[in-house]
Amino acid sequence: MHSLLDEITAPSDLKTLSDQQLAQLADELRVDVIEAVSRTGGHLGSSLGVVELTVALHAVFDTPKDKLIWDVGHQCYPHKVLTGRRAGMGTLRQEGGLSGFTKRSESPYDPFGAAHSSTSISAAHGFTVARDLGQDTGDAIAVIGDGSISAGMAYEALNNAGAEGRRMFVILNDNEMSIAPPVGAMSKYMSGLAGTALAQLNAFGQDIETVLPGPMRDHARRARELVTGAVASQGTIFEELGFEYIGPIDGHDMSQLLSVLRSARTRAKGPVLIHCCTVKGKGYAPAETSADKYHGVAKFDVASGAQMKSGANAPSYTTVFGQTLTQLAEKDSKIVGITAAMPSGTGLDIFAQRFADRMFDVGIAEQHGVTFAAGLAASGLKPFCAIYSTFLQRGYDQIVHDVALQNLPVRFAIDRAGLVGADGATHAGAFDIGFLTALPNMVVMAAADEAELVHMITTAAAHDTGPIAFRYPRGTGTGVSIPQEGELLQIGKGRIVRPGAEIALLSFGGHLAEALKAADLISAQGVDATVADARFAKPLDHALISKLAKTHKVLITIEQGAQGGFGAMVLHYLADTGLLDGPLAVRSMTLPDRFIDQAAPDAMYADAGLTATDIAATALQALKRAPVSV
Numbered sequence: 001m002h003s004l005l006d007e008i009t010a011p012s013d014l015k016t017l018s019d020q021q022l023a024q025l026a027d028e029l030r031v032d033v034i035e036a037v038s039r040t041g042g043h044l045g046s047s048l049g050v051v052e053l054t055v056a057l058h059a060v061f062d063t064p065k066d067k068l069i070w071d072v073g074h075q076c077y078p079h080k081v082l083t084g085r086r087a088g089m090g091t092l093r094q095e096g097g098l099s100g101f102t103k104r105s106e107s108p109y110d111p112f113g114a115a116h117s118s119t120s121i122s123a124a125h126g127f128t129v130a131r132d133l134g135q136d137t138g139d140a141i142a143v144i145g146d147g148s149i150s151a152g153m154a155y156e157a158l159n160n161a162g163a164e165g166r167r168m169f170v171i172l173n174d175n176e177m178s179i180a181p182p183v184g185a186m187s188k189y190m191s192g193l194a195g196t197a198l199a200q201l202n203a204f205g206q207d208i209e210t211v212l213p214g215p216m217r218d219h220a221r222r223a224r225e226l227v228t229g230a231v232a233s234q235g236t237i238f239e240e241l242g243f244e245y246i247g248p249i250d251g252h253d254m255s256q257l258l259s260v261l262r263s264a265r266t267r268a269k270g271p272v273l274i275h276c277c278t279v280k281g282k283g284y285a286p287a288e289t290s291a292d293k294y295h296g297v298a299k300f301d302v303a304s305g306a307q308m309k310s311g312a313n314a315p316s317y318t319t320v321f322g323q324t325l326t327q328l329a330e331k332d333s334k335i336v337g338i339t340a341a342m343p344s345g346t347g348l349d350i351f352a353q354r355f356a357d358r359m360f361d362v363g364i365a366e367q368h369g370v371t372f373a374a375g376l377a378a379s380g381l382k383p384f385c386a387i388y389s390t391f392l393q394r395g396y397d398q399i400v401h402d403v404a405l406q407n408l409p410v411r412f413a414i415d416r417a418g419l420v421g422a423d424g425a426t427h428a429g430a431f432d433i434g435f436l437t438a439l440p441n442m443v444v445m446a447a448a449d450e451a452e453l454v455h456m457i458t459t460a461a462a463h464d465t466g467p468i469a470f471r472y473p474r475g476t477g478t479g480v481s482i483p484q485e486g487e488l489l490q491i492g493k494g495r496i497v498r499p500g501a502e503i504a505l506l507s508f509g510g511h512l513a514e515a516l517k518a519a520d521l522i523s524a525q526g527v528d529a530t531v532a533d534a535r536f537a538k539p540l541d542h543a544l545i546s547k548l549a550k551t552h553k554v555l556i557t558i559e560q561g562a563q564g565g566f567g568a569m570v571l572h573y574l575a576d577t578g579l580l581d582g583p584l585a586v587r588s589m590t591l592p593d594r595f596i597d598q599a600a601p602d603a604m605y606a607d608a609g610l611t612a613t614d615i616a617a618t619a620l621q622a623l624k625r626a627p628v629s630v
């Protein structure tokens with residue numbers, strides 16, 4: 001069957017299509033995205049919500065000279081299809097394949113990378129100022145969702161760009177969903193905007209336009225825009241910030257999108273915000289009718305929408321966290337949970353099912369979430385601030401300034417520690433060990449398996465003398481049996497998991513299983529190896545480390561984190577106590593000093609040089625070259 005999509009090799013091809021053909025193209029594009037994502041998995045719901053918007057933006061604007069910047073970028077699959085990457089969609093989020101987000105190195109149509117939310121308006125402002133300073137760039141268009149615009153960074157950008165008054169475009173993609181239903185006053189405000197008389201007036205005007213012949217329709221549209229503009233100019237918050245506000249418009253009505261975008265592009269002198277109402281998962285019933293709108297899906301059967309099961313039999317670390325915290329909270333009414341728009345991703349949805357009034361979703365607002373938790377702790381409660389490692393980076397100054405410096409007992413549940421797989425480099429939980437162990441007063445733990453996680457949550461709940469953090473990997477655990485009750489760990493004490501000699505493998509966190517495999521490989525070479533689980537990167541177990549250093553020829557530290565973390569802390573200690581002055585050979589095995597693109601986690605750790613084979617080879621090599629005792 002003749003397909004317009006087959007004829008599209010670049011957005012410039014859209015300029016040859018009529019408005020009706022653009023609408024047809026959108027329909028074809030939607031089917032294409034559904035088919036593609038059914039084979040790869042990925043962020044389907046948000047992509048389906050912007051199919052018409054994507055076609056209209058590329059049809060009206062002159063990309064790539066005009067810079068189209070997608071916030072988060074998880075909704076960029078239609079964009080990728082239209083910008084020459086349709087053939088590559090089968091490699092989406094896979095090793096060597098297309099990124100799941102926008103990425104500068106992937107395409108000239110991706111002027112700015114994303115994945116962490118709420119960055120698009122700031123970036124667009126950068127392109128705008130550069131244009132005005134003579135750089136060869138066109139208009140900047142930021143497409144930001146209703147969830148993402150709840151982050152403070154978005155207001156920093158609106159505040160700055162609105163005041164400067166430079167011509168730029170912000171498309172507010174309002175589908176009334178974040179990953180979970182949206183929270184916050186802004187969400188209510190935007191829903192109000194979309195539901196007011198303004199929207200009814202808009203809809204009424206559009207109905208009239210549809211029955212009028214060509215020239216009259218344009219006049220009617222212009223009249224509608226003037227009237228709704230007048231009504232809207234009661235001062236939406238965006239106008240108060242210096243933006244012309246247009247909308248709310250139907251983000252699935254191609255003729256409306258085209259006329260509004262063409263008109264705005266022709267007329268705009270300053271910053272414009274177009275409020276676009278869409279449906280997350282639009283056009284695919286299993287997505288539209290699901291609670292999470294198929295935000296992030298595994299491979300699925302198109303006909304039924306049934307997703308392929310992961311096949312894992314152990315519970316995920318996330319589930320263990322949610323269940324354990326809930327169990328502890330039954331006996332401790334001071335325990336509360338804080339999430340930044342990710343209740344299901346962190347497992348706090350489990351906690352909320354039992355303690356709805358003790359779980360707080362602050363929206364995509366990690367900075368606020370951390371200091372909110374500090375306020376809770378200062379008031380005597382026991383806040384568990386559950387934020388993925390990568391997103392916790394957003395709240396670092398708050399951890400330093402509001403938590404550690406004041407020595408407040410905030411508990412940080414750090415999921416997705418280490419390499420995370422399909423989400424790639426933007427979501428790697430690589431840096432939290434380093435940025436947390438640098439802080440005075442902070443206790444830093446890492447769970448080697450899900451049983452250890454139970455002990456660490458229990459220990460954190462009881463730790464009231466200052467901040468404490470525990471990190472754990474994405475995905476299912478090791479399958480160890482999970483204790484009914486967690487033990488109280490002694491702060492700063494590690495454990496010998498496998499006694500040995502000559503070579504000591506000191507693991508911190510989720511790589512313990514790999515260290516044990518490495519010990520087997522080392523033993524097969526006739527060398528004995530000790531395996532220890534540090535449990536704590538701060539405070540270090542000085543007695544354990546000294547003992548290992550004094551009774552072995554080689555000490556290898558292993559962590560699922562970047563340089564400057566656990567291994568560095570151990571090296572500080574060994575150097576400062578003179579334990580490096582003798583015959584001991586020390587190697588610290590970390591993630592390499594580069595970003596690692598998406599692949600299966602095991603493949604990513606292989607790329608990082610952190611497999612059992614790598615560990616064994618490093619240890620045996622060190623033994624061979626270990627300084628000779630004098």
Ligand SMILES: Cc1ncc(C[n+]2csc(CCOP(=O)(O)OP(=O)(O)O)c2C)c(N)n1
Pocket residue numbers: 045046049072074075115116117144145146147148149175177178179280295340341342364391394
């Ligand atoms: C700083 C940060 N925190 C959390 C996330 C996780 N996250 C990805 S998409 C999303 C929801 C985005 O909602 P919205 O902007 O409305 O986009 P939609 O999915 O509705 O299209 C969240 C919380 C993130 N990417 N970045």
Ligand SMILES: CC(=O)[C@@H](O)[C@H](O)COP(=O)(O)O
Pocket residue numbers: 043072074115179296345416420423474
């Ligand atoms: C786009 C985004 O940032 C989130 O959807 C993220 O991909 C979730 O990660 P998990 O799949 O590890 O929960």
Ligand SMILES: [Mg+2]
Pocket residue numbers: 145146147148173174175176177178
């Ligand atoms: Mg949304």
